[in-house]
Amino acid sequence: MRVHYGLESLNQIRNAVVTTGLFDGVHIGHKTIINKINQIAQSINGQSVLITFYPHPRKVLYPETEGKDLMFISSQTEKIELLRKAGLDHLIIIKFTIEFSRTSSEQFIRDILINKIGLKYIVIGFNHHFGHNRKGNFEYLYRLSQELDFKIEVIPEQDVQHETVNSTTIRKAIKEGHIQRANSYLGYEYIILGGLGKGTHLFEDINFPTLTVQIEEAGKLIPTNGIYAVAVQWGGEQYRGMAIIWRTPNEERPFVEIHILNFDNIFPNDDAAIYFHKQIQFGITITNIDELRRELQNGKMLVDELVF
Numbered sequence: 064m065r066v067h068y069g070l071e072s073l074n075q076i077r078n079a080v081v082t083t084g085l086f087d088g089v090h091i092g093h094k095t096i097i098n099k100i101n102q103i104a105q106s107i108n109g110q111s112v113l114i115t116f117y118p119h120p121r122k123v124l125y126p127e128t129e130g131k132d133l134m135f136i137s138s139q140t141e142k143i144e145l146l147r148k149a150g151l152d153h154l155i156i157i158k159f160t161i162e163f164s165r166t167s168s169e170q171f172i173r174d175i176l177i178n179k180i181g182l183k184y185i186v187i188g189f190n191h192h193f194g195h196n197r198k199g200n201f202e203y204l205y206r207l208s209q210e211l212d213f214k215i216e217v218i219p220e221q222d223v224q225h226e227t228v229n230s231t232t233i234r235k236a237i238k239e240g241h242i243q244r245a246n247s248y249l250g251y252e253y254i255i256l257g258g259l260g261k262g263t264h265l266f267e268d269i270n271f272p273t274l275t276v277q278i279e280e281a282g283k284l285i286p287t288n289g290i291y292a293v294a295v296q297w298g299g300e301q302y303r304g305m306a307i308i309w310r311t312p313n314e315e316r317p318f319v320e321i322h323i324l325n326f327d328n329i330f331p332n333d334d335a336a337i338y339f340h341k342q343i344q345f346g347i348t349i350t351n352i353d354e355l356r357r358e359l360q361n362g363k364m365l366v367d368e369l370v371f
Contacts, residue, residue: 064147067155075181076153079332082160085230086115088136090146090226091250092188096218097149100186109183110152116140122282123159134284136233136249141256155180165175169325169357172207184214195290202357231313240287240342252294252338255319259297259333261321265349266307267358271363273320276337285317290344290362292369295321296336302326305366306337309333310345320360324366340371 066193067073073145080100086093100111121130132146146154157163166175176182185204201217208215228248235251236245246252255276278285291306304323310316321337343362348354 064151065153066143067153070155070175070179071089073155073179075179076103076110076112076184078107079112079153079176079181080104080107080109080184080186081112081114081180081182083114084188085119086113086142086146087119087230088233089116089142089149090136090228090230090233091193096186096188097146097151099218100184101143101150101215101234103184104152106144107183111150112153112155112180113146113151114157114180116157118159119282119295120159120164121193123161124164125326133282133283134234134238135280136230136237136253136281138256141254141351144256168203169207172204172211177211177213182213184216184285186216186218188218200215202265209361214267219275235285237284237286240289240345242286242291242293242339242342246339252340253286253340255285255336257319257335259321259335264317265322265355266322266359269352270358271322271356271359273322274320274323276306276335278316278319281316284341285319286339288317288346289342290347290358291342292340292366293321293371294338294371297333302367303371304337304345305359307347307360307362308324309349311349322363324363341369 079104082096083120087328097113103109112134117136119130119133121133124130143154174366176185187201187204201215204215222349233245233248236248253276257279258277259274260277262275266273286308288309291308295302295304302323306323307320309318340361343365344358348358
């Protein structure tokens with residue numbers, strides 16, 4: 064997959080099959096769209112193209128209201144890797160600005176999709192809107208497709224366990240610690256990528272040494288406080304462990320600490336991927352050492368019993 068930051072140096076793409084959107088989390092609904100553009104591209108000897116935007120439009124347009132506390136399933140790095148695994152040919156990341164937000168739907172289609180990228184086919188999800196004031200929709204696209212000679216296809220709503228699969232639903236599940244539910248929507252285990260730093264003395268003092276995960280982006284969504292069964296991918300190997308997530312009253316950002324089971328040679332400053340398998344315990348006691356030790360011992364026992 065080729066990653067393009069902006070449009071300035073981009074040459075037209077052969078028989079471009081395009082979709083657009085934020086694709087936070089790259090969940091199973093997103094993958095339905097990606098699979099479709101890949102299939103169409105293959106059938107017309109073309110290339111699949113996904114156009115996304117960074118930062119999130121709400122962060123730019125409504126920084127003090129809707130965008131202020133908006134959190135994301137995937138960091139930018141995580142999203143790129145998930146899209147790479149989905150088999151895309153091209154990922155175009157457009158910097159979203161106030162100026163860009165004024166681009167009309169017709170400008171976006173004519174100037175960017177047609178003239179710059181070489182659009183031949185566009186695939187959109189149901190209820191998809193784009194352009195200034197979100198005026199672009201299926202009906203609008205269909206009218207332009209007749210004039211500008213491109214094709215359009217709409218992907219219907221995807222459901223999992225009778226709940227609509229969308230990023231909002233998944234964010235809620237992650238925030239509340241319902242990891243297995245979130246994983247079923249995502250189609251993979253929720254992941255946090257980050258460097259590993261020295262853990263808190265508190266855990267080391269009770270014989271549960273940890274490493275702190277250094278979160279890449281401030282907007283990365285972190286589950287609620289508790290203990291989670293995780294797989295830690297590091298140095299080409301994978302290890303079983305438990306993630307301990309806790310927050311102090313004075314800290315806005317949570318601490319994510321990893322205790323690796325039966326392995327002591329992972330050092331700070333190494334990068335790792337943390338895959339969340341299951342929530343083991345909601346909440347964690349930090350103020351009572353004896354209770355904390357019991358919680359961690361019980362958590363370790365439960366993680367040891369799991370098959371993952």
